[in-house]
Amino acid sequence: MDLSLQLGQKIKSYRLARGLTIKELAEASQITSSMLSQIERGQASPSLNTIRLLSIALDEPLYRFFLDSPDIQSDVVRKENRRQLIDQGIHYEVLTPDMNGTIEMMQLTLPPKAKSCQEPLAHKGEEVALVQSGTVELTLDFETCVLYAGDSVRIKSETKHTWQNVGEEPAVVIFAVSPPSF
Template identity: 40%
Template sequence: MENIDIGKKVEKFRKAQGLSSRELAKLAEITPSMLSQIERGLANPSIQTLKVLAKVLNVPTFSFLLEEIVTEDLIVRSNKRKQIIIDNLTYELLSPDFTGNLATAIMKVPSNTSSSENPLEHRGEEVAYILEGKIKLYLDEDEYVLEAGDSVKIPANLKHKWENIFVENAVVLFSVTPPAF
C-alpha cells in the first residue's frame, strides 16, 4: 500500500472533471484549504470525506485506495534481466518479477543437459517457443523433437521434461500462468 497517494488521486479526478479546487471544495462541502491539504498529502481525509468526494467526482470510493502502477517498473532492460541458474540451465526472466498471473522467461539449455532427471508437473499452464537449436520434449509418455520456430502448449499438471541431446545449444522462450518454476 506504499504506492497510494490519495491526494494525487483526488487532484487527478478533479482535473478530469474540469473542476477547480474551489468548485470541488464547495460541492463536497469542505474548505478549499482542507482540499488543498488533502491534494498535497498534508492531510488525510476521513472515510466520510472520501465518500463525499467520490460521489461528487462520480468515481467509486475504493478508487482512491488502489495502488498506483509505476510504469517504469514494468520495463526490463536486456542487460538487467534477473537470471536463475540451476545446474547447467539458465533462465532469464523477461517479466519484471513473479507477481501477477503470468511470467515469461528464456531458458538456455546447453548440449547434453535436461531440465530435470524425471518429467515434472506444476500447476501452471505453459506455452513455449523454440528460438534456437533443437530440443527433445517429453510430454507424459510421449517424446517430441522441437526445432527453432516450433511451439507447444503444456496444460497444467502435465508431466514434462526438456532435454537437449543435440550438439548445439537450445534456447526456449516460454510463458507460465500462474508463475511456477
C-alpha cells in the same frame, strides 16, 4: 493528480480494454450512463459500493482501483538486469519484472545434450513455450516430441515434462506460465 480523476481514468482504461461502451458498463454495473461518464472524467466520486459494482462488471479485483499507477520503468526488465539461475550449465532467465502478475516469462538455455531435469516434473499453471533456437526433445508424461526453432507448444497444468537439447548447439526456449509457478 486528483484522486477522483485517477480512479475515473482507471475505470475508463479497464472499460476500453474490454471493448465496452459507457452505456454497456453502466447497465452491467447498475448505474446510469451519465454517472459513469462523470466518474470517468473525475467529476464525481463514486461510493465504495459503486466501485464494487464496477469491479464486478469489469471482472477486476476491487484493490486494483486503489493501486497507484505504476511507473512503466518498474515493468521493464533490461537484459543485463534479468534474474538468473544457472545449475550445471542449464541457464534460466526470468523475463518478467516480478511474480506479482498473472503470468511469468522465462528463457531456458540448454547446452548440447543437456536436460532441464532428470525426471519429468509437473507444476500448476498452463505453459506455452517457443523454441527460439536449436532442437529440443520435449517429454510430456510418457510421450516425446522433437521441436525445432520456431515451433511452439502448450503444456497443460500438472503435466509432467522435461526438455532435452538433442542438437550440437545451445538450445533456447522461451516460455510463459500462468499463473506463475517457477
